Amino acid sequence: MGAFSIWHWVIVLLLIGVSVFFAVRSAAKPSQNPEALVGFGGWLMLLAIGQTLSPLRTLADFASSADGYQQLMILPNGSLAVYGEVALNLAFLALQLVVLVAMLRRSRRFPQLFLLQWLAIPVVFILDTIWIASILGVPVNQVLAGDALAAPVASFAGTGLWVAYLYKSMRVRNTFTRTNVSAQIASAS
Secondary structure, eight states: OOHHHHHHHHHHHHHHHHHHHHHHHHHHSOOSOGGGOOSSOHHHHHHHHHHHHHHHHHHHHHHHTHHHHHHHHTSTTHHHHHHHHHHHHHHHHHHHHHHHHHHHTTBTTHHHHHHHHHHHHHHHHHHHHHHHHHHHTOOHHHHTOTTTTHHHHHHHHHHHHHHHHHHHOHHHHHHOOBOOHHHHHHHHO
């Protein structure tokens, strides 16, 4: 590992540590009126902003990968590798959009869907790595060259903190209470 890699990880761990410190500190203070904690405010506002921007980040990753896809297309089985990776990323994008809609509708399923999205991060990364390595016939360590592992690990760690917040927060419990429309219609009849 080079010096840059070590400093990169120190910065990532510092950012995660500071975030955890402030999250734990704010969670340790009991609210005077827990029922008043409703809606997109406080830490939940930051999560909502991040969830809203996540599909845009995925689309930006698509755009930045276009040159790499063009280079892969000329290799034997390259088009199959590209199509498989695009399909995996589109599936993840669809999941992000489902989670976003559940959040905006204040669905009680939002925390579970967010957890599923969090678990999908390593699954998509592993499937993509195996897919590319097997289709192109290259070793996995060649697919994981450079900083290919840094972004998914950082994303998984950061999102994991938000998952912990979702399951501890009174504001989350008070905000995400809507049941789906079909359940409301069934209970009304």
